[in-house]
Amino acid sequence: MGMNSIDGTVLVTGGAGYIGSHTVRSLREAGREVVVLDSLELGRREAVIDAPLVVGDIHDRDLVTSTCHEHNVTQMIHFAAYKAVGESMEVPAKYWRNNVAGSVDLVEACLASGVHDIVFSSSCSVNGTPAVVPVTEDAPIHPESVYAESKAMVERILYWYGQTSGLRSVSLRYFNAAGASFDGRIGEDWTHSQNLVPLAMKALLLRDRRLKVFGDDYETPDGTCIRDYIHVADLADAHVKALDYLGRGGRTVALNVGTGVGSSVLDVLKATAEVAGESVPYEIAPRRAGDPVATFADPGLAETLLGWRAAHGLREIVQTAYAWHRSEVRRHRAG
Incomplete structure (x- = not known):
């Protein structure tokens, strides 16, 4: 070589x-x-x-x-x-x-x-x-x-x-x-997405649906699934x-x-409401098959081997996602 x-x-x-x-x-x-x-x-x-x-x-x-x-x-x-x-x-x-x-x-x-x-x-x-x-x-x-x-x-x-x-x-x-890029140029298209953050933004910005929260009876502090x-x-x-x-x-x-921090579905909705100044309309739906109850990372090995660690938390995720999705909605309405 x-x-x-x-x-x-x-x-x-x-x-x-x-x-x-x-x-x-x-x-x-x-x-x-x-x-x-x-x-x-x-x-x-x-x-x-x-x-x-x-x-x-x-x-x-x-x-x-x-x-x-x-x-x-x-x-x-x-x-x-x-x-x-x-x-x-x-x-x-x-x-x-x-x-x-x-x-x-x-x-x-x-x-x-x-x-x-x-x-x-x-x-x-x-x-x-x-x-x-x-x-x-x-x-x-x-x-x-x-x-x-x-x-x-x-x-x-x-x-x-x-x-x-x-x-x-x-x-x-x-x-x-x-989340989305900090300069607002690219983000997660919600057309095919089944992920919580874009679907929460969709419910918030389009006001034509309620976000489905799959299960609120899990063995977690607020009953909803925890993710990193x-x-x-x-x-x-x-x-x-x-x-x-x-x-x-x-x-x-x-x-x-991962970040090493677990956030529940309701934690994400709370952070979104704080950023947007209005709450995400949601309803509780039955649990979904194949959903783990709680999972978050121990990112120690990545830090040791790669010298990498997460610099951003849930707030920056929600801020950048909200800004990007809002500009996308405006762009489509203008177009």
């Missing part, structure tokens, strides 16, 4: 999506060359801003290989995946084919192109409902949905490619990504630092990426 892998280009699959587009911006701000591969089925072309965009599929080995060669790709971040838990239980084959088999095709094409550093978008859902919180990386792998299982499988696949092909990878197990909400800007920063870690010769590892 004459060249350090961090001197080359980063291939970002799914880089037109929510977390992907924020990470592309962080990479550009860090001075990295980037090329995005996205099918645009769920991504938005305008979210990529100034990075080159290749429209295509992770299954297309020829396209991946030619993209790697043309752009001098030396590292990859792999976001491209379907991520709706409910849908994964209804149409599992879609998730096995795209998230699992697609990742195998992608890794094979990258290896054939001499790319050996991969940062993978995994999920805290690989642990299911953890027996102990905060969750550490050695918690049992216990997926409770096809989606979560697809992430756990790709982690294992990457591990074995490390044994057989010298691939090195960092699997980042995200907790609940939320992490600002998307912090999450993007973790990806940049993970690439640097691999560039320094770091070994394959899976890391929790």
Whole structure:
């Protein structure tokens, strides 16, 4: 290896999506060359801003290989995946084919192109409902949905490619990504989202529905589920630092990426009301299958290995999300 892998280009699959587009911006701000591969089925072309965009599929080995060669790709971040838990239980084959088999095709094409550093978008859902919180990386792998299982499988696949092909990878197990960019340029499109923060903003800003709160009878202080909400800007920063870690010769590892703070559904609604000056209309609905009761991260290992820790909390998440969604609503009304 004459060249350090961090001197080359980063291939970002799914880089037109929510977390992907924020990470592309962080990479550009860090001075990295980037090329995005996205099918645009769920991504938005305008979210990529100034990075080159290749429209295509992770299954297309020829396209991946030619993209790697043309752009001098030396590292990859792999976001491209379907991520709706409910849908994964209804149409599992879609998730096995795209998230699992697609990742195998992608890794094979990258290896054939001499790319050996991969940062993978995994999920805290690989642990299911953890027996102990905060969750550490050695918690049992216990997926409770096809989606979560697809992430756990790709982690294992990457591990074995490390044994057989010298691939090195960092699997980042995200907790609940939320918020929007601080300059208001990009955020989380609520059209396909099933996440609490955008749905709360939708109920607040459109005033045409009540937010469904799934269950208020859990064994938690206020009866609603507890999650670790992490600002998307912090999450993007973790990806940049993970690439640097691999560039320094770091070994394959899976890391929790969260704040270490658990917030209930009602905590999020309270924070939203404080920021917006009006409360989110909601109703209590039955519990949802596959929802863990309480989970939040012990982010200590990510800090030790990557020198990364979350800089923002729930308030900044809600402030940036509210500002972005409000400007989007105005933009659509004006348009």
